[in-house]
Amino acid sequence: MIKITCLILLMLSFGKYGFTQTANYKTISIDSPEILRKNIIKLQKINDIELLNKNVYEFLNLNKWNLKSIPLNTIESNAIKHFSLHDNFLEKIPHDILKHLPYLSYLNLSRNDIILYESNELKHENLQVLDLSNQNMSKVNNLIPDVDVFDNNADDKYTRMIFDSAKMHLPNLKFLDLSGNDIATLLWNFNLSFPQLLRLDLANINGLILDPNFFKKIPTSLRVVHFENNYFNELNLPTTAELTELYLDGNPLKYFNVTSAKLEILSLSNCKNLHKIYLNTPYLRQLDLSKNNLHEKEFVMNYDVFRTLRVLLLDYNKFSYFFTLHDMQWLNELSMSYNKIRFFEPDSFKYLRFLKKLSLKGNEINNIETATFEGLDQLECLDLSYNQLTHLFPDWAFPLKKLQYLNVQSNKFPTISDIGIYSISNLQHLLVMNNNFSKVTTLELEPLPNFITVYLA
Numbered sequence: 001m002i003k004i005t006c007l008i009l010l011m012l013s014f015g016k017y018g019f020t021q022t023a024n025y026k027t028i029s030i031d032s033p034e035i036l037r038k039n040i041i042k043l044q045k046i047n048d049i050e051l052l053n054k055n056v057y058e059f060l061n062l063n064k065w066n067l068k069s070i071p072l073n074t075i076e077s078n079a080i081k082h083f084s085l086h087d088n089f090l091e092k093i094p095h096d097i098l099k100h101l102p103y104l105s106y107l108n109l110s111r112n113d114i115i116l117y118e119s120n121e122l123k124h125e126n127l128q129v130l131d132l133s134n135q136n137m138s139k140v141n142n143l144i145p146d147v148d149v150f151d152n153n154a155d156d157k158y159t160r161m162i163f164d165s166a167k168m169h170l171p172n173l174k175f176l177d178l179s180g181n182d183i184a185t186l187l188w189n190f191n192l193s194f195p196q197l198l199r200l201d202l203a204n205i206n207g208l209i210l211d212p213n214f215f216k217k218i219p220t221s222l223r224v225v226h227f228e229n230n231y232f233n234e235l236n237l238p239t240t241a242e243l244t245e246l247y248l249d250g251n252p253l254k255y256f257n258v259t260s261a262k263l264e265i266l267s268l269s270n271c272k273n274l275h276k277i278y279l280n281t282p283y284l285r286q287l288d289l290s291k292n293n294l295h296e297k298e299f300v301m302n303y304d305v306f307r308t309l310r311v312l313l314l315d316y317n318k319f320s321y322f323f324t325l326h327d328m329q330w331l332n333e334l335s336m337s338y339n340k341i342r343f344f345e346p347d348s349f350k351y352l353r354f355l356k357k358l359s360l361k362g363n364e365i366n367n368i369e370t371a372t373f374e375g376l377d378q379l380e381c382l383d384l385s386y387n388q389l390t391h392l393f394p395d396w397a398f399p400l401k402k403l404q405y406l407n408v409q410s411n412k413f414p415t416i417s418d419i420g421i422y423s424i425s426n427l428q429h430l431l432v433m434n435n436n437f438s439k440v441t442t443l444e445l446e447p448l449p450n451f452i453t454v455y456l457a
Contacts, residue, residue: 026445030457032409035429039381039405041335041359043265043286043311046223046245063087069094076100084108086131093120102126110134116181117160121167128172133201134180158184158208165193172196179203179226185211191219199224203247207232215241227251233273249288268292269313279303290315290335296323306330314339315359322348322360330354337383338362349375359383361407370395381405385431388412392420402426409433409455416444416454424449431455 059082060075067088080101085094090112098104106129113136114120122130161184173194183205187193197219207230211217218225220242229250237258240246245265248256253271259280266281267288268274274292279301285308294317305327312325312334319339325331329351341363349355353375359382366388373379379400389411397403403424413419413435421427427449433456445454 025451026448027451027453028440029453029455032431032433032455032457035405035431035453035455036407039357039383039407041311041313041333041357043267043288043313046265058082060084070097072096073100078103080104082106082108085112087111089113091115093122095121095123098122098124098127105129107131110177110180112136116163116178116183119164119167123169126172127170129175130170130173131177132181133177137182158182160184162187163190165190168193170194174198175201177201179205182206184208185214186217188213188217190217195219196221198222199226201226203228203230205230210235210237215239215243264308275299277301277303283308285309286311288313290317292317294318296320303327321345324348324350326351328352333357335359335361336363340364342366344369344372346371347374349373352376354378357381360387362386364388366390368392368396370398372396373399375399377401379403383407384411385409386411390414391418394420394423396420397424400424405429407431409435412436414438416440422447427452429453429455433457 058079060080061084063084063086065088067085067090069090075097077100081103083101083104083106086108087110090109091114093109093114098107103126104124105126107127108131110131110133114132116132116135161182163178163183163186165187166189170193173196176194176197176199179201183202184207198221200218200222203226207227210232218241222241223243224245225243226247228247232248232251232253234255235248235253235257237260240258240260240263242262243260244262246263247267248271249267249269251271252273253268254273255276256268256274257278258266261282263281264283264285266284266286268277269288270291272291272293274294277300282304284306287309290313294314296319307330309328309330310332312328312331315335315337317339319336319341322336322341322344324345324347331352332354334352334355334357337359338361341360342365355376356378358376358379361383362385364387365384370393376399380402382400382403382405385407389408390413397420404426406421406424406427406429408419409431410433413432415437416432419432421430428451430448430452432454440456448454
């Protein structure tokens with residue numbers, strides 16, 4: 001990090017009990033990426049595969065070795081915990097080899113020729129991560145006859161694409177990745193094969209409909225399912241079993257209805273046809289509705305009071321103004337970046353009294369009134385970057401008593417004084433890059449709070 005620390009002003013003051021001397025420091029920084037990353041509003045995933053794998057050191061890498069098989073007794077070790085056979089030509093899971101790797105915890109078999117609709121034997125007591133994603137489908141297509149029309153009740157090509165786990169028993173498996181394979185459903189004994197499974201990845205499986213019995217087949221331990229980038233058009237989920245996280249990004253959903261007393265994270269990003277959402281999720285904590293072409297006049301979302309909702313993402317939609325969010329008074333983080341917002345409804349933030357982070361980045365805001373942010377007494381982070389602001393009056397930030405981070409980069413302010421921030425007594429980080437400054441003077445910096453950092457690049 002490159003920093004230039006400047007002593008702007010040395011203040012002498014006389015207190016009640018005698019002479020005191022206080023140094024007033026400001027910091028000028030030309031390195032802003034770290035503070036920018038720290039204040040991004042995003043979903044905080046609970047069960048992340050990286051957390052399990054971050055301390056793995058005993059690694060055997062046979063990626064891209066053009067392997068079609070592995071001779072028996074060639075690999076034997078009590079130390080290897082991570083074994084990768086990514087991007088080879090294996091047609092079967094090398095289960096005999098795994099007997100000689102008793103402490104293996106991570107097995108990567110992605111991008112091979114393994115046929116997942118046929119029984120593959122795999123038994124291991126300690127395996128925790130199994131990656132079977134993106135198998136070569138060219139051989140599979142020859143095994144299943146083509147059909148002209150998809151019939152939900154017919155024994156056709158799609159409904160016969162069942163992941164066969166009958167001969168698999170992995171009692172300690174936590175993460176299973178089946179993404180990138182054509183899979184219609186799971187076997188009824190799927191839950192017996194993976195009784196401790198936490199996360200199941202089924203992204204890009206060309207899913208057309210969700211098996212009505214899906215949540216009866218999964219183990220009760222399962223907490224996270226990834227269904228991104230499939231072809232689900234409508235989903236009605238009267239139950240999601242014990243799931244706490246559900247990811248449906250990139251589906252052409254028009255209608256979505258879910259009932260769950262367990263769900264905490266729901267991601268519906270990039271579902272560009274989405275118009276109607278019904279959420280009976282009393283314990284939902286994080287909701288992502290970004291990149292959906294949502295407009296305040298066309299979008300319908302029915303829900304009970306969001307007593308537990310803490311993070312709401314509405315980025316990259318088509319909202320033209322900031323509307324009042326009722327029944328979300330416990331929200332901590334809200335992002336409406338890259339919409340078309342130009343103005344705010346009166347009392348827009350009246351109910352958001354616990355909001356700590358707000359991003360309005362990349363909109364068309366050109367003015368902020370004194371009462372605009374009324375009610376945001378707890379706000380600590382505000383992002384107004386990439387808007388059309390040229391001048392703000394000194395009283396615009398009066399309601400923001402606890403503001404510590406303010407990003408106004410890429411606006412049209414001619415000077416720092418035009419930002420109107422001298423009343424923000426707790427401000428610690430001010431990002432002003434890419435405005436119309438011709439210079440920055442010590443006179444402009446002098447009224448800023450003590451120990452603030454001003455980011456100029």
